[in-house]
Amino acid sequence: MAKLPLSPIRAGGKPTRASEHRLEIDGLSFEVHRSDRRKTMQITVERSGELSIVAPSKVASEQLVDFVEKKLLWIHTKIEEKSRLQQRAPSKLFVEGEGFLYLGKSYRLRLVDNQLVDLTLKNGRFCLRKNSIHRGREIFVAWYTRLAQPWFETQVLEHANRMGVVVKEVKVQDLGFRWGSFSAGGRFSFHWKAILLPPRIAQYVVVHELAHAHHSDHSARFWNRVEQHLPDWQWRKAWLAENGIQVEGL
Template sequence: MSEIVRIDDLEVQVRRSPRRKTVDLIVDRFGDLVINVPESLPEREVEAIVRRKQEWIYGKLEHKDAVLKPAGTREFVTGEGFYYLGRKYRLKLIDPTEAPQSPTLCLRNSRFWMLRSAAEKGRSHFIRWYTQRGEAWIPDAVQKLKDRVAAEPRAIIVRDLKYRWASCNALGDVYFHWRVMLLPPKVVHYLILHELVHLHDHSHSLTFYERLGRAVPAYREIELWLEANGDRYSL
């Protein structure tokens, strides 16, 4: 497992090199915080540098969050389209008399059905729906995929991760943004395997990519697709 420094709510990967003479702190394209340091730099000095740079770090994370925020906001009206596992379904607002036993929001007959009275808080209802689906669908997918990388997560949690699609920690907990349930299944499978590989190697090292490439040979194509299209899969 890679060296990690934790300061308040920040988790920073430490990469040491015997050839490095300077310190470089970056937010990589995955939203991970990485500090490149000389091999002999004491951990307490690494922590001190991160503390001094906290304001800069939060600014960078806020910028990345803004970049990844959806460009438009969906309206919760009949006919609006919403993604689920890569497929777009149209919304139909209904009155209780049309479907007396219908829940507030459901997917039925290739359409999302939502009670008209719930439309004002439609986004909250969709987030809850996607989260619940993720809590059932993702663990099942993990069970089917984990043997590819010989990894066993301790826990799987679905919640709002702001600018990240997924993340994990040194304890083996793997987190997924509820938005992953809007993505095509093969993209979700890639995100799952990406995080499972991180249980072996928390950095994006050559070893990490070699292991990921064996599990997902087309991983770079999927990454590029996600960078180009990810903001479409939102509320």
């Protein structure tokens, strides 16, 4: 992949390097995605701190550089903000009325005296046995994992049929900062927290990982594959980067 020459040194004192799929400026590295459907440029700061730009196909690299330079203060502020939010994400207290997400909706917690199981979701409320509060996080994680397994199995198989992907295994587990992962041989894993996301966002995570069965990197071919099956993937990806932090803290 041929790279453009270094641009003149700008006010910040650091050279800029641009290529077809990546832009490096001010010590930051951006993954560049182009689309014929895109009308404007947009910068996304992932919760992991990774940076990406979505731009119309015909936008020149020089325009991308100018766009990023004008947004540098906002970008650095956003990176610091996400870092602080991750460090200070409040832990759940498992008290009456506290909200817990499930498939994008928040349900209030009700503490009950008598219940056959530790946790249920009924009548629009999470019901937790009072004598199980000390194991609250463990109970919720187990509940989310159990419900996420069949949900993601269904989604993976449904989209895999359309994307020409052979699926051997679907697992739900703690993946740290990753929403999902793909391993050779048709094995897919998803973070249990992904079941807290709205369905359309969780579906993007599924299609993203299925596309990796065809392309291991995040090349233009990879994003073209995603776009074939989710034409509106860009806003879903941006929503996840902007709002995914809200599922932290359990």
